[in-house]
Amino acid sequence: MPTKLLVDCSTGAVEEIELTAEEIAQREADAAAAAQAKADEEAAAAAKQAEKEAIAARLGLSAEELSTLLS
Amino acid sequence: MANTYTAIATVTVGAGGASSIAFSSIPSTYTDLLVKVSARNTDSANNWYLLKLQFNSDTTGSNYSYRLVGGFGSSAYSSSASDRYGGYVTSGARTASTFGNTELYIPNYAGSNNKSFFSDSVTEGNGSSYEILGLWAGLWSSTVVITGITLSNDAGNFAQYSTATLYGIKNS
Numbered sequence: 001m002p003t004k005l006l007v008d009c010s011t012g013a014v015e016e017i018e019l020t021a022e023e024i025a026q027r028e029a030d031a032a033a034a035a036q037a038k039a040d041e042e043a044a045a046a047a048k049q050a051e052k053e054a055i056a057a058r059l060g061l062s063a064e065e066l067s068t069l070l071s
Numbered sequence: 072m073a074n075t076y077t078a079i080a081t082v083t084v085g086a087g088g089a090s091s092i093a094f095s096s097i098p099s100t101y102t103d104l105l106v107k108v109s110a111r112n113t114d115s116a117n118n119w120y121l122l123k124l125q126f127n128s129d130t131t132g133s134n135y136s137y138r139l140v141g142g143f144g145s146s147a148y149s150s151s152a153s154d155r156y157g158g159y160v161t162s163g164a165r166t167a168s169t170f171g172n173t174e175l176y177i178p179n180y181a182g183s184n185n186k187s188f189f190s191d192s193v194t195e196g197n198g199s200s201y202e203i204l205g206l207w208a209g210l211w212s213s214t215v216v217i218t219g220i221t222l223s224n225d226a227g228n229f230a231q232y233s234t235a236t237l238y239g240i241k242n243s
Contacts, residue, residue, distance in 0.1 A: 002088075002089075002090045002228060003087060003088075003089055003090065004089055004090050004091040004092075004093060005082050005084065005089045005091070005092045005093065006093045006095060007080045007081075007082050007092070007093065007094050007095065007237075008080075008095055008096050009079050009080045009094055009095065009096045009097045009098065009237065010096040010098070011096075012080055014082050016085070016089075019090055023090075027090060027223075030225070031225065031226035031227075034121070034225040034226060035226065
């Protein structure tokens with residue numbers, strides 16, 4: 001069972017607490033949402049890179065020349 | 072120059088790992104707070120993991136925002152978002168016993184303005200691939216005093232020997 005650590009700064013006491021079923025479900029939902037957001041971001045970055053390379057090709061530039069211009 | 076730099080509390084994750092590390096009942100007697108985190112994730116599916124922040128009991132992502140500049144390999148990057156992230160955590164896929172490091176600075180945490188924070192974070196994998204670093208400038212849109220800070224990951228758990236230390240800072 002996953003646990004969380006709770007540190008009471010007024011006493012210094014550290015408590016290890018098991019997650020509730022609701023907390024576990026929320027963590028799983030958050031992780032799925034984060035994975036989807038990351039996939040969406042990577043897809044957008046890949047699409048943007050493809051668009052840049054297409055423009056470079058129309059201009060007769062190589063990938064290296066494009067990279068130099070954009071750096 | 073700070074005249075007071077006090078370790079308020081520290082915690083080390085045990086053998087079973089931990090989903091989160093939470094500092095509660097933070098005294099309001101300091102001017103600024105600093106959290107130093109050394110963390111590794113138990114999971115290995117991702118190249119790195121994001122350090123997730125929570126102030127007090129606020130888990131609403133839209134109440135948080137950040138702007139990030141960083142480096143990965145030979146590339147620099149920048150991004151911004153409304154979400155609760157403020158650092159990186161080394162993946163469980165990296166060389167054993169390597170941990171990412173984050174310094175999270177929160178000025179005027181007990182003031183009556185919205186709470187800004189600054190984070191300097193880097194993963195560490197003993198020179199293997201997928202090392203990443205970032206400088207985060209963030210904002211928690213709340214004017215209440217920060218009495219609690221919770222750290223977690225975007226996925227997975229903190230691995231054994233991950234640590235977090237909360238420091239209180241003031242100029243007197």
